[in-house]
Amino acid sequence: VLAVAVIVFREVLEAALIVGIVMAASYGIPRRERWIGAGLGAGILGSVVLALIAGQITAAFSGMGQELLNATILLLAVGMLAWHNLWMAQHGREMAIHARGVGEGIRAGSRPLTALAVIAASASLREGAETVLFITGIATSGQETVLSMALGALGGLAAGLAAGVTIYAGLLRVPLSKLFTVTAWMVLLLAAGLAAQAMGFLVQADLVPTLGDEMWDSSSLLSEGSLLGRVLHTLLGYNSRPMGVQLLAYLGTLLAIGAPMYWLARPRSPRLPVVAAASLILAANLAA
């Protein structure tokens, strides 16, 4: 039972943490639960489909189908997290100032909701397919009774979900005026970490060079095998032995999302066009 629970927990943990962060990052956006829920549902359904065609995926692209699929899903999530963060950088300030202004921002276009749904779907899809394969695997090998397997799977699932709920509840304790600043940073680091993970898959498929197989080794300090290592791996992209190309992707993503975020969120100085127009009118009047 315990072995099954531990493995299911590991698979669920990353998805649960991501969804927890995204739920907090979209706090106050109407109908977000429905969209995130739909994304999760689609991801879980997709997992079953992926598990069914696992053989074909593994064989696809000269044996590199799995790596390409994983990298694609990860990069898609990175893109959506970026989108969410840039949208929030643009509208977040208004949202924090008068909390009910959110609805108006959303009416301008429901796009961030799509992003939320895709993030939830991609988070549940990758690990979900692994979980389905693992469970069907034990079911066919018959080493565990159905009851012990079901208990283990449910226990692991519950523990994983608890982690997601914990991070969500923890984030909601942040005062609303600071919440979106905190979640923007978390989403930014999450995106950078997922981009680095995607590079790992592309290296494994021999599609990108490592640019240095091991930039450092901090596994004796904190290994990804430990619970803390796993959590930080998801939250911050912690990697005890990063490859050069992963480091580059991490920093590149931080910069590619962080710079426009900073630019969009900075307080606008006296509106330039208005000032320019006013002074033109003034100058025209003076000249007349």
Added chain:
Amino acid sequence: MPNLPRRLLLLTAATFLATPALAQAPSFSTTVRNQAFDPAEITVPAGKKFELHITNADAAPIEFESHSLRREKIIPPGKTAIISIGPLKAGNYEFEDEFHPKARGQLIAK
């Protein structure tokens, strides 16, 4: 989202794909049977890129996983997976089947 660094990386990826250099990478194999790797210890060259071929001869899917190698791959029953590894520094690199953690082994890079 415009993401220049990633595009550059993909471009580099395409360039590398186009070069036939990979064909010369040496390959090593291991098979999982009755939830054990055979061989469980594989000696590989240090400082050189190589391929690891892992065959799953069991009836259930396995997930080859190694934190030290930073690799993970699901292998459906009856299939062989190929993973590109290295160039590694000399040392021992443990791996396991995450779905059946009793199945373990290591690469010894010399």
